Amino acid sequence: MKKGSMRTTMKDLVESTGFSKTTISQILNGKGDRFPETTKKAVFDAVKELDYRPNQLAVGLTKKETKTIGLIISDIRNVFFSNLAKGIEDKCRENGWNLILCNTSDMHERDLEYIKVLTDKGVDGIIYGMSIDSNLKKAEESLDFLKLQKVPYVMIDRTISNKNCLVVKTDHETGGYLATRHLVDLGHSRIACITGPPWLKDNQERLKGYRKALEEGGVTYDPELIIEGKYTFESGRRGVDLLKGKEFSAIFAFNDLSAYGVYSRLKELGVKIPSEVSLVGYDDQFFSTLLDVPLTSVFQPSEKLGARAVELILECRKEGRYRSGEFMLGPHLTVRESTCRYPSGS
Amino acid sequence: MKKGSMRTTMKDLVESTGFSKTTISQILNGKGDRFPETTKKAVFDAVKELDYRPNQLAVGLTKKETKTIGLIISDIRNVFFSNLAKGIEDKCRENGWNLILCNTSDMHERDLEYIKVLTDKGVDGIIYGMSIDSNLKKAEESLDFLKLQKVPYVMIDRTISNKNCLVVKTDHETGGYLATRHLVDLGHSRIACITGPPWLKDNQERLKGYRKALEEGGVTYDPELIIEGKYTFESGRRGVDLLKGKEFSAIFAFNDLSAYGVYSRLKELGVKIPSEVSLVGYDDQFFSTLLDVPLTSVFQPSEKLGARAVELILECRKEGRYRSGEFMLGPHLTVRESTCRYPSGS
Numbered sequence A, B: 001m002k003k004g005s006m007r008t009t010m011k012d013l014v015e016s017t018g019f020s021k022t023t024i025s026q027i028l029n030g031k032g033d034r035f036p037e038t039t040k041k042a043v044f045d046a047v048k049e050l051d052y053r054p055n056q057l058a059v060g061l062t063k064k065e066t067k068t069i070g071l072i073i074s075d076i077r078n079v080f081f082s083n084l085a086k087g088i089e090d091k092c093r094e095n096g097w098n099l100i101l102c103n104t105s106d107m108h109e110r111d112l113e114y115i116k117v118l119t120d121k122g123v124d125g126i127i128y129g130m131s132i133d134s135n136l137k138k139a140e141e142s143l144d145f146l147k148l149q150k151v152p153y154v155m156i157d158r159t160i161s162n163k164n165c166l167v168v169k170t171d172h173e174t175g176g177y178l179a180t181r182h183l184v185d186l187g188h189s190r191i192a193c194i195t196g197p198p199w200l201k202d203n204q205e206r207l208k209g210y211r212k213a214l215e216e217g218g219v220t221y222d223p224e225l226i227i228e229g230k231y232t233f234e235s236g237r238r239g240v241d242l243l244k245g246k247e248f249s250a251i252f253a254f255n256d257l258s259a260y261g262v263y264s265r266l267k268e269l270g271v272k273i274p275s276e277v278s279l280v281g282y283d284d285q286f287f288s289t290l291l292d293v294p295l296t297s298v299f300q301p302s303e304k305l306g307a308r309a310v311e312l313i314l315e316c317r318k319e320g321r322y323r324s325g326e327f328m329l330g331p332h333l334t335v336r337e338s339t340c341r342y343p344s345g346s
Helices: A010-017 A021-028 A037-050 A079-094 A108-120 A136-148 A172-185 A201-216 A233-242 A256-268 A302-319 B010-017 B021-028 B037-050 B079-094 B108-120 B136-148 B172-185 B201-216 B233-242 B256-268 B302-319
Strands: A068-073 A098-103 A125-128 A153-156 A166-170 A191-194 A250-253 A278-283 A296-299 A325-329 A332-334 B068-073 B098-103 B125-128 B153-156 B166-170 B191-194 B250-253 B278-283 B296-299 B325-329 B332-334
Touching (some): A021 A037, A068 A079, A079 A098, A079 A302, A098 A108, A108 A125, A191 A201, A233 A250, B010 B021, B010 B037, B068 B108, B108 B136, B166 B172, B172 B332
Parallel strands (some): A068 A098, A166 A325, B068 B125, B125 B153, B153 B166, B191 B250, B250 B278
Antiparallel strands (some): A098 B098
């Protein structure tokens, strides 16, 4: 029989007796009626001889760590997400953890598959950014499936209202407020929005901030100026076309990628930014500084969001339990050259 | 006893006999001398009753597939790599495979760690883009370590000369040639280069194409005009400063990211593109179209490169053996507004 200084494990019992883990577990848990007495005696003898003590500390989460976090993001080509991934990776490394990443290309069914792949690979936590093609029902399906996996998880950026889980995000109401307040302060009163998908909470919050700033500035809210977008370049371009014939002097695009779409379409149409139309984006990506007319944009602290998500996973592991709560980081407005006073030259 | 239409597995034998997988395997492989005759008989009886047949197809590579490919890339924030990842992911999905991705932030020691993480997670193949901070010795270390892992792997984009492995890449000599030929045809004879790291084969090949085009055009090669860069935005900006005092009318930046650096620094210095300096990039990223002066650039088929790498991994798995070889895809030149005839207006 093996006599070492290491704590005896189930594996030692399996090796010593020749019985399977299932057989031994059932016998030790008083569910071994179907086994012969000789089998049961052999197991109990081995337990005594090897001094086997089942781990009493076992709680909700298994403690056998692989020190790996899985990240599911919806579009790796969106700079917001690649910066987020960078922040997550750096924080992981700082703590001696590794990151593996799955990209869903914004397709809901891949969310579910990758949740499964990551748990099959034994990750110790999942950071999850939902696909944009999810509707409310699909989003609930993903979250319910994630809960089943018994690993700590953090929702990043995108979430839905009624779920009790960990969320790390930018304070989007403040973000929407800052963008709109800036335009109102410049004298704009007809401010169009190219939004994200309406079912997403982060979109709803930007819109809430927009309305709050209008109200404070005494500007009437006009639903005609709210154009539904998809956070994509193409939906920004399309948004401009959908605004045709409407009166407006400024556009607030709910992310930089769609702002680039607005920018490119306005340029094609010969509309001057900012003298004819002021434009505000949201994300404050690196490329916004390189544009002919550098973009005024709401800065999201994407790397910090990623780092905070990792910290929360590590705290869950340390405490051995799940937590819930919403953690918000503050945005700020970076004013560049794409916005100006209305009427222009006034 | 279980009687189903499914093939009997080792797991069924474990459940049926109560013995562990190790015990059963040893007995079936003639190594069960230490077990009592009753144990051996019980195992053989179960094998007969359940019609258990071990899988005879096991060959060089283990066939127990997880249908997962691991991708190691050096900088997820570089659009070339995020497009590559997109191409890999789409091709994986087309074949019912999954992709997990690791980002090294261009640090060599992370290359080694992630190779280990991915093999520990049981991936069936690795697609590997080397870190830029690797020197020749480090690159060899990575490749030797990768070979040890006994999974098929494909080097993507970056490689070193003397290694016998699978490589998928753009034909960079042609790429370098196309960019330079275009400038020579426009009348330029003083063409500066902002290169990548000199030890990288893809950099050497671009340079070879550059020299070939100069030679064909009867232009003298001047090593003074070759500035060493790092494929980064900052190294593009720095390249412009290092060219101070030298005579040149065009710059060929060896990737778009460094071309953006050149673009931004020239703009700051008040140098007009293309009338004072023509600029050609390499990658043909999406953002190159959005610049004030849209960038002339060599298009790399990044999504197709990714797809081809996946096909090669799948072929290796199917054939059950490793392969080697270099697979090149052709680039093309996309001419936009950042290049013009020299002297300007001629």
